Amino acid sequence: MRSMGPRGSGSAHSGLGEWLLQRLSALYLAGFSLWLVARLALAAPADYVAWKAWMTGGVTRLAFALFFLSVLMHAWVGMRSVFLDYLKPLWVRFVAQLLLAFGLLVLAFWAVQILMVEAAG
Amino acid sequence: MADKNKKRPKNLDLLHIRLPIGGVVSILHRVSGVLLVLGLPLAFLLLQQSLRSPEDYAQVVARLSSQPARALLLLTTILLVHHFLAGLRHLLLDLDVGISRGGSRISAWLVLAGVAGTVMIAGGCLFL
Numbered sequence: 001m002r003s004m005g006p007r008g009s010g011s012a013h014s015g016l017g018e019w020l021l022q023r024l025s026a027l028y029l030a031g032f033s034l035w036l037v038a039r040l041a042l043a044a045p046a047d048y049v050a051w052k053a054w055m056t057g058g059v060t061r062l063a064f065a066l067f068f069l070s071v072l073m074h075a076w077v078g079m080r081s082v083f084l085d086y087l088k089p090l091w092v093r094f095v096a097q098l099l100l101a102f103g104l105l106v107l108a109f110w111a112v113q114i115l116m117v118e119a120a121g
Numbered sequence: 122m123a124d125k126n127k128k129r130p131k132n133l134d135l136l137h138i139r140l141p142i143g144g145v146v147s148i149l150h151r152v153s154g155v156l157l158v159l160g161l162p163l164a165f166l167l168l169q170q171s172l173r174s175p176e177d178y179a180q181v182v183a184r185l186s187s188q189p190a191r192a193l194l195l196l197t198t199i200l201l202v203h204h205f206l207a208g209l210r211h212l213l214l215d216l217d218v219g220i221s222r223g224g225s226r227i228s229a230w231l232v233l234a235g236v237a238g239t240v241m242i243a244g245g246c247l248f249l
Contacts, residue, residue, distance in 0.1 A: 023212060030205060030208070030209065033201070033205060047178075048174075048175040048179070051171065051172070051178065052172060052178075055172055071161070075161070078151075078155075078158070079158055082151055082154070082155060107161060107162065107165060110165050110169075111165065113169075114165065114169050114172070118168075118169050118172035119172055
């Protein structure tokens with residue numbers, strides 16, 4: 001079998017990009033979490049009308065859109081590095097990454113649907 | 122040579138070798154991350170349903186108020202807080218903050234202490 005470089009699989013130049021992506025998304029997720037907890041702790045929407053009004057607001061929708069994007073990218077990089085460390089047979093790793101990619105893609109479409117339908121007012 | 126390697130002592134007795142506290146926090150960061158990813162579909166489902174109609178919203182509230190759901194919420198809080206604090210610790214280590222042996226031990230214990238503190242607050246909010 002052909003030697004595939006230090007990471008065992010994947011392209012040789014994707015490492016730094018993933019490293020940066022993981023940290024940038026982490027920073028957004030951290031800020032978003034603090035904002036969400038503070039908002040819900042200080043002024044929790046009392047009922048459906050208040051909850052819906054808040055979630056359909058422009059700022060909230062944008063914050064959630066960026067959250068969905070960040071969390072899916074963060075999950076991709078994080079799960080992949082777990083797979084690379086613990087799943088040794090290449091075909092097992094391949095199948096796991098395929099399932100992960102499919103699952104995250106489904107979640108991405110789902111997130112778009114939530115933003116465009118349920119949180120669209 | 123192969124024979125020689127086979128005779129090497131296998132020292133996986135957990136009373137003899139112990140993962141340093143930084144290693145424990147780090148592996149829990151991975152475990153919590155994987156579990157949180159597995160929980161994402163449920164979170165998406167609840168968010169979507171809560172926004173559909175007043176009846177759906179009431180149903181989500183009722184579901185989340187049950188005892189098993191509260192336990193699951195507490196577990197999710199533990200995972201989130203641990204992942205958050207341990208992640209923050211890793212980001213600081215990237216910046217060479219707390220990179221010394223003593224410093225990284227202290228920050229690892231701080232992560233666990235922070236988790237314990239939030240567990241008590243969250244547990245109090247959820248169950249009292």
